[in-house]
Amino acid sequence: MSALVLDHVVKRFGALRAADDVSLAIEDKELHAIIGPNGAGKTTLIGLVTGELVPNGGRISMQGQDITDWTVPRRAQAGLARSFQITRLCEGFSAEDNVALAVQAKLGHSFRFLRNARKEPALREPARAALQRVDLLDRADRLVGELSHGEKRQLELAIALASEPRLLLLDEPMAGMGQEESQRMVALLAGLKGKITIVLIEHDMDAVFSLADRISVLVAGRVIKTGPAEAVRSDAAVRSAYLGGEA
């Protein structure tokens, strides 16, 4: 069964077709990259998968379950985790607090009023484990505002991992990173590959071609090609529409 299926999905903004009859099947435990020039509709696609946007047509399903009409929190509860292109973290909270919130969401008991959540091992231990996985444990007590850009991106990943997702949606995780930080992120993602299903949206072509099992190319709201890295790289249509400009 596919981890995520988009079936003839359409999203219009006025006259613009930001998603134009998109069909995609992401396989279980696959690392699937989506690339495309700016304005190709990558952000729209993420919105549609996470539930922030409602499609004008088509269906979306996760693990065989139709989630088209589900809200954002419901999809998250069902195992969809994401990172944001522009970092979104709870300012004023520590790194560990941010991850613990994701753990708490996963546990599902948030209507507890009197016990100090910062002293609950059930929340803090998994949170620290997730920070450990992204090499951020030594920054656990730092407030979000005190973290560097690269550390914030790692924290985003830790939050996504803490909820033990079935499907991880990464929206340009390397955006704005220096070369060294990028390499760390690539190493982190390589370590996750094969363990969970990952949809990676990224501009960094080296990272994409080194990590992805398969790649889909999005141009003007349409998927023009899906296939393994080599097939995509050598595809004539892809080259003329997109890669050609850079090659």
Add this chain to the structure above:
Amino acid sequence: MELFIEQSLNGLQLGLTIFLLAAGLTLVFGIMGVINLAHGSLFMVGAYGAALTAAKTGSWILGIAGGLAASALTGFLVEVAIVRRLYHRDHLYQVLATFGLILFFNGLVALLVGRAPLLMETPKALSGFVEILPGIPYPTYRLAVMAVGLTVALGLWLFIARTRTGMLIRAGSTNRSMVAALGVDIGRLYTLVFSLGAMLAGLAGLMVGPIRSVQIGMGEQVLILTFLVIVIGGIGSIRGAFVGSILIGLVDTLGRAYLPSLFKVFLTGSIADGLAGTLSSILIYLVMAVVLVVRPRGLFPVSE
């Protein structure tokens, strides 16, 4: 039937008066992103300015000029001194600061003019009645108020739809940085819009003067009606403000006029009176609640 026509006209007149306030408030919010509680104070300033000038000079035309000038000038000063600093602040602080302004203006009027309500006479030329339909006389003054309200609504529409400044206002409410990029001094545009809104509020205040009395706190009652209108119409939408104003004006006036007799059909005297009194005073809030359930962003939501 005569009563119904008269009450409907009263409702329209109330609605058009509220529109003058709602238009300014919704523009100020739509363009500058500021919630201005002190808008009601500008309404009050207009009324006091007109009442005092008219009493001093004996001329109601000078009174109108005085009221407009007082409210526009007050609006200008408030924008330059305080509101300007609130544009990029959290709504919480906008609420607090403009709440402080209300306290200040109410205290100031008490200090300068006293707490006793002022009476404002209806201008002699407008003090008669006009037979709008055979056998149905209606006060000329109220008709004049409606005419002014409609004229302003039309003028605002033309101003916003047809002039360059109006174009900037429309653009500014959706895309501030673009307007700034056009090389327009956005600060001056804001001051202009705020002062204009203040003057419209003052106009509403001075026209209400002869119908109700001019007193401290008059602004706050009408401010809350204005909020209802804006919530119903959709924040930032002049059209929404117009439709919402007329709706609220009619519902409030007709509700108060007809609910008691309607209730007496089903219930006996004192219970009917009590219920009808309560219900008619909260009817407009219930209308808002219904609109909110059906369309949380108002009837004419402004896209972001």
Add this chain to the structure above:
Amino acid sequence: MTDRWKLLRSILIVAAAVALIALPFVAAMLGSTYAITLATRLLIYAMVATGLNLILGYGGLVSFGHAAYFGLGGYTVAILAFHLGEGTSILGFPGTNEALVAWPLAMVVSGLAALVFGALSLRTSGVYFIMITLAFAQMTYYVFVALKYYGGDDGLSLARRNTLGGARIVDAQTFYFVCLALLALVIGVVQRMTVSRFGMVLSGARADERRMMAIGYSPYRYRLTAFVIAGMTAGLGGALWANLARFVSPDMMAWTKSGDFLAMAILGGLTSIAGPVIGAAAFILIESTLSGLTEYWQVIFGPIVVAVALFAPRGLWGMLAGKQER
């Protein structure tokens, strides 16, 4: 957080607690009943502001209609006492003058109103939320103005204070301590709530709503719960106020009262437990001092409120704490 600030903070809190406990004795020695009434008002306002701060400071929800819940609490107490006096019943129940019945009931009534109004208002956000909470409060105000049976505009007087477990609370000093104990309880509960799982979600949704939804939370439910808790706290405050003033009127629900509560919470400093108490104290001190000076005290008070909004957004406690707390 430095150790020096922690120490200073502890000292300040202990000093405040000692002052609040000693106050009625000092007032009694000076023979000042006015001081003790003023101090009781402070406690009640502090309680309402503490509840409001839960939604305002931690939840980031600018409710401009908090006076409605304050007034409903007061009216619950007054109406129950009124029916006891008349020997009539309300909705099939007899009236009562017993605090153990009336005060929890006041909280229930205010909480239910907050549930209904909150459920509708929270469908929106930002400026809409501010205007709608204000509108619902104003609606409640007009309902009580129209309720001639309970005095309408003129309000209702209470013949005597509620009894507490059958015992009468005659003197002002005892009532002060009842209020102080309840305030301590409210502060304790709210403080724990802010660091509980619930409080973390509430604060998280203020910090970044989209992020919280992306990890699986529906902020609405948490906000509504907080709104109801704040409403219930205001209801208890209103019940105490009715006992202090032995009088309730629609003025308790006036929109200016909502503004006052808002001003107190911000004046003291949001997102701190001490803030609302300090804010209420500062508010009462300024108000009573200025109104003693001149009948036009609002001319001075208004600009002070404006200045706080413009120049001291973090409030008195925030200025004191500097960078130590945020």
